[in-house]
Amino acid sequence: MGPFSDKTEVLIVGAGPVGLMMACQLANHGISFRIIDKKETVSTNSGALIIQARTLEIFGQMGIASEAIVEGIIADKINIISKGKKNAITSIGDIGGKLSPYPFLLMLEQSKTVKLLLKFINERGFNVERGVSFISMVREKDSVTTLVILPDGSEKQIFSQYVVAADGVRSSVRDFLKISFEGFTYPKPIFIMDCKAKTDIPPGEISFSFTNDLIAGFFPLQGSRWRIDGAFPCTNVAMESGTFKEIEKNFQLGLKVNFMPEDAEWFSVTRSQQKVSQRLSDREYFSGR
Numbered sequence: 001m002g003p004f005s006d007k008t009e010v011l012i013v014g015a016g017p018v019g020l021m022m023a024c025q026l027a028n029h030g031i032s033f034r035i036i037d038k039k040e041t042v043s044t045n046s047g048a049l050i051i052q053a054r055t056l057e058i059f060g061q062m063g064i065a066s067e068a069i070v071e072g073i074i075a076d077k078i079n080i081i082s083k084g085k086k087n088a089i090t091s092i093g094d095i096g097g098k099l100s101p102y103p104f105l106l107m108l109e110q111s112k113t114v115k116l117l118l119k120f121i122n123e124r125g126f127n128v129e130r131g132v133s134f135i136s137m138v139r140e141k142d143s144v145t146t147l148v149i150l151p152d153g154s155e156k157q158i159f160s161q162y163v164v165a166a167d168g169v170r171s172s173v174r175d176f177l178k179i180s181f182e183g184f185t186y187p188k189p190i191f192i193m194d195c196k197a198k199t200d201i202p203p204g205e206i207s208f209s210f211t212n213d214l215i216a217g218f219f220p221l222q223g224s225r226w227r228i229d230g231a232f233p234c235t236n237v238a239m240e241s242g243t244f245k246e247i248e249k250n251f252q253l254g255l256k257v258n259f260m261p262e263d264a265e266w267f268s269v270t271r272s273q274q275k276v277s278q279r280l281s282d283r284e285y286f287s288g289r
């Protein structure tokens, strides 16, 4: 079964980091698959930024760890800045030094992780089918028939033995299977920004700054850029009304740090959630519930 045959062993829905890593592992083990994504393009923002040692070890097994390290920044210190004063510096450069060949945190933008994983499958003859959306699926005896919509609006069936739902937090596969997604949402919105900045915060280090009203984390990105995660200066900001301008005017003054954001490439307001799917596989569905 070739990569683009209508029959395949595994259909992966979603080509974010999770779906792509699944694709890489299947390609490595010689298992045929197709991977679809409803989006036509890949996001360019920093998203899931920090790569831990264990992930790098898997990248090492795949032969892509050095490429990942070259594309990222090794942050070897964490600074704690309280009310404008540097209170503590923690060295993280040697955490797990005897346990892992990668004893550090790697700042690697999600867009770069996705690019690396894509390259890995491309080199093995696979590609993501973009603009293709999961709609529904029907169980057969030993297989699943999945209905998808193609970019031209037509519908198509894909036959596979397994379907992997890697379609993110708003998973339509999970919804279709009526698997509940339980947990809670934190009440306060946070902002996330990728930008350049005028600052004296050291570029190869992670810093957290606190005052009575504000908190923000500063994470170095390549190209003299920063990723900032922080709380809004005032408590009752509605997500819809949170703007970069609002942050800009309070930022430096409120946090008491010398950090003036400029050229915001990406600005997003969100509320953190802690949720987990009630089931991670749906055997019941496939055994004829």
Ligand SMILES: Cc1cc2nc3c(=O)[nH]c(=O)nc-3n(C[C@H](O)[C@H](O)[C@H](O)COP(=O)(O)OP(=O)(O)OC[C@H]3O[C@@H](n4cnc5c(N)ncnc54)[C@H](O)[C@@H]3O)c2cc1C
Binding pocket: 013, 014, 015, 016, 017, 018, 019, 036, 037, 038, 039, 046, 047, 048, 049, 050, 110, 132, 133, 134, 135, 166, 167, 168, 169, 170, 171, 172, 173, 192, 268, 270
């Ligand atoms: C603003 C922001 C900041 C973040 N910061 C961090 C961070 O600092 N650290 C961290 O660990 N994580 C962070 N995250 C979360 C991180 O981006 C996700 O955890 C990660 O993307 C999850 O990967 P995934 O592959 O499971 O899902 P996704 O990356 O969401 O990928 C799912 C894919 O499935 C596709 N899809 C969805 N529905 C369908 C369908 N019906 N048919 C076909 N395709 C479909 C989507 O188009 C998408 O490409 C952040 C996310 C956001 C939005």
